Amino acid sequence: MKKNGAGMPGQPTGIGRRKAIGFLLAVAGWTVAGGASAGKAVAKTRKFGVLEIADGVFVHRGKHDLQRADNYGDISNCGFVVGQSGVGVIDTSGSFRAGGQLREAIRRHTDKPIRYVINTHMHPDHVLGNAAFKQDGVQFVGHSKLARALAARGERYLSAARQAMGEKAFAGTEIVLPTVTAESPVILDLGNRQLALLPQTTAHTDNDLMIRDETTKTLFVGDLIFSGHTPALDGSILGWVEVLKNLGKVEANRIVPGHGPEMMKLGDASKPMLRYLNAVIADVRKIIAQDGTINEAMARAAQQERERWELFDDFHRRNVSAAFAELEWE
Amino acid sequence: MTPADGAAHARNTLFASVAVALCMAVSMPGAVAGEDAEIWQSVRSDVFGDERKIADGSGKLKLEAPYRAEDAAIVPITVTIPASIAPKVRKLTLLVEKNPAPVVAAFKFGEAAGLGERRISTRVRVDMYSNVRAVIEMADGSLHMQTKFVKAAGGCSAPALKDMDAALASIGKMKLRALQPKTQQSSRPISEAQVMVKHPNYSGMQMNQLTGLYIPAKFVEHMEVRKGDAVVFEMEGGISLSTDPNIRFTYSSKIEGPLSVSVRDTDKRAFKAVAVAKGS
Ligand SMILES: [Zn+2]
Numbered sequence: 108m109k110k111n112g113a114g115m116p117g118q119p120t121g122i123g124r125r126k127a128i129g130f131l132l133a134v135a136g137w138t139v140a141g142g143a144s145a146g147k148a149v150a151k152t153r154k155f156g157v158l159e160i161a162d163g164v165f166v167h168r169g170k171h172d173l174q175r176a177d178n179y180g181d182i183s184n185c186g187f188v189v190g191q192s193g194v195g196v197i198d199t200s201g202s203f204r205a206g207g208q209l210r211e212a213i214r215r216h217t218d219k220p221i222r223y224v225i226n227t228h229m230h231p232d233h234v235l236g237n238a239a240f241k242q243d244g245v246q247f248v249g250h251s252k253l254a255r256a257l258a259a260r261g262e263r264y265l266s267a268a269r270q271a272m273g274e275k276a277f278a279g280t281e282i283v284l285p286t287v288t289a290e291s292p293v294i295l296d297l298g299n300r301q302l303a304l305l306p307q308t309t310a311h312t313d314n315d316l317m318i319r320d321e322t323t324k325t326l327f328v329g330d331l332i333f334s335g336h337t338p339a340l341d342g343s344i345l346g347w348v349e350v351l352k353n354l355g356k357v358e359a360n361r362i363v364p365g366h367g368p369e370m371m372k373l374g375d376a377s378k379p380m381l382r383y384l385n386a387v388i389a390d391v392r393k394i395i396a397q398d399g400t401i402n403e404a405m406a407r408a409a410q411q412e413r414e415r416w417e418l419f420d421d422f423h424r425r426n427v428s429a430a431f432a433e434l435e436w437e
Numbered sequence: 438m439t440p441a442d443g444a445a446h447a448r449n450t451l452f453a454s455v456a457v458a459l460c461m462a463v464s465m466p467g468a469v470a471g472e473d474a475e476i477w478q479s480v481r482s483d484v485f486g487d488e489r490k491i492a493d494g495s496g497k498l499k500l501e502a503p504y505r506a507e508d509a510a511i512v513p514i515t516v517t518i519p520a521s522i523a524p525k526v527r528k529l530t531l532l533v534e535k536n537p538a539p540v541v542a543a544f545k546f547g548e549a550a551g552l553g554e555r556r557i558s559t560r561v562r563v564d565m566y567s568n569v570r571a572v573i574e575m576a577d578g579s580l581h582m583q584t585k586f587v588k589a590a591g592g593c594s595a596p597a598l599k600d601m602d603a604a605l606a607s608i609g610k611m612k613l614r615a616l617q618p619k620t621q622q623s624s625r626p627i628s629e630a631q632v633m634v635k636h637p638n639y640s641g642m643q644m645n646q647l648t649g650l651y652i653p654a655k656f657v658e659h660m661e662v663r664k665g666d667a668v669v670f671e672m673e674g675g676i677s678l679s680t681d682p683n684i685r686f687t688y689s690s691k692i693e694g695p696l697s698v699s700v701r702d703t704d705k706r707a708f709k710a711v712a713v714a715k716g717s
Pocket residue numbers: 228230311330339365
């Protein structure tokens with residue numbers, strides 16, 4: 108891996124730039140309320156807690172739950188890294204309101220300008236808070252395939268979120284597409300502190316991006332790692348195993364999973380993931396070899412994993428269905 | 438417009454509605470029973486005409502569909518017709534009544550469909566909570582139906598393509614394989630096989646929001662399976678069939694010759710495959 112593509116301060120190097128597209132979708136009647144209403148929401152709710160897991164690296168731990176009104180999409184991890192000249196935000200939680208609370212948390216710890224909002228991948232619980240940072244004039248950063256993935260799914264993500272959370276928790280939420288995209292490893296500079304962007308091949312999704320703080324070697328892996336929360340497959344199960352195997356080669360003192368504790372050791376984190384994915388692969392392959400159906404696979408595959416994960420019934424059968432549709436082409 | 442034109446037009450809207458607005462407008466679940474009955478009235482009159490009676494198909498066919506689908510873009514459904522009925526069935530129509538294009542597929546059976554128990558399984562898109570219906574037409578013209586309610590939403594506009602590049606790179610790739618018999622009977626009159634086609638089966642309802650344009654509908658519209666020279670079935674398909682159309686079917690093992698399939702999509706691209714026997 109390219110270790111130091113040292114760019115100009117604040118200047119992404121070697122990154123394909125896209126025109127900034129402010130993006131309002133199917134939410135006629137909703138306008139972005141901006142800081143004032145986000146501030147008010149915070150005052151009424153419990154503090155959006157963040158933990159400083161390494162010098163200048165903060166993580167908020169999302170709940171293990173499905174999106175609903177009482178969690179307003181705060182169901183995945185997000186965080187930020189503070190450099191000398193600015194702040195880089197990594198994922199924005201699952202609504203305008205949750206994103207606003209993350210922004211408030213950042214403001215409790217630093218008054219440095221927020222420069223970048225980086226999304227680890229397309230999923231709504233990681234990107235729907237982006238709009239809360241539009242007021243900061245940030246660059247929105249993602250994998251080179253993130254824009255296309257969001258373009259294809261954004262409308263459905265918004266209508267599903269609105270339905271699951273209700274109007275109040277959903278208010279202000281919109282899709283914000285990346286303005287800066289990474290196709291190969293590149294460096295973002297926060298002032299005497301660099302973030303390495305490491306785009307991955309298709310795994311959890313086709314637009315997974317890892318981010319490493321080069322100062323503390325903290326690796327934000329997004330949803331390449333779930334811990335406790337059942338993994339959700341929306342890319343390629345074989346590709347995911349490949350990416351996880353290669354993860355061992357990436358230098359990291361600690362990782363931040365997309366769902367689970369604020370930080371983990373890579374080995375502790377990837378072992379259960381690989382066990383789960385390999386169990387699904389093995390059973391689905393066996394069922395396909397016996398001419399079994401997708402229904403049989405959903406009922407039988409990797410049932411030994413049931414007690415080991417939260418939200419198993421919400422995600423597992425769907426994972427098997429996706430794995431079956433992939434593996435039957437082998 | 439000639440009557441033929443009219444028929445062709447009606448067919449097109451049933452299999453691949455371009456009424457995108459409809460998809461958007463009705464995508465909230467929980468419509469009341471009265472509206473549901475009205476929707477079915479209009480669909481059944483478009484597909485089968487107002488005159489024909491549709492009888493309860495209990496005992497004549499069995500429809501299996503999940504009450505709650507895991508993935509609205511690939512909802513597995515199976516229709517089984519008992520051996521006593523199968524030889525008299527000439528057509529099977531699958532419908533998802535509230536989809537923008539309600540007819541999923543229509544299978545016209547040929548001689549090689551065989552005389553034993555007949556079974557067809559496939560995967561469909563379900564755009565909102567809807568009845569899924571299977572209607573068989575007998576040689577005497579009578580219609581018989583079974584219905585299942587499926588809770589799923591978003592199957593038409595959701596990209597089932599998880600890896601968009603991989604999906605487009607492999608369009609037209611096919612697999613046709615004979616399946617292992619479940620029982621070791623020496624004189625089985627019926628065998629089972631599976632055909633799979635790599636095809637995005639774009640519904641015309643997936644929007645490219647970078648351009649603001651809908652990706653045009655592009656799908657498998659015709660499939661013909663033969664055993665030797667005899668037809669097992671001819672299928673007309675639409676956008677409600679899942680990405681990478683996948684059909685399991687029974688056929689007569691009494692007819693000589695290889696199992697083969699030919700497929701045509703809306704761009705008039707043709708794909709062909711011949712079955713590879715299991716284990717060979
Ligand atoms: Zn995810």
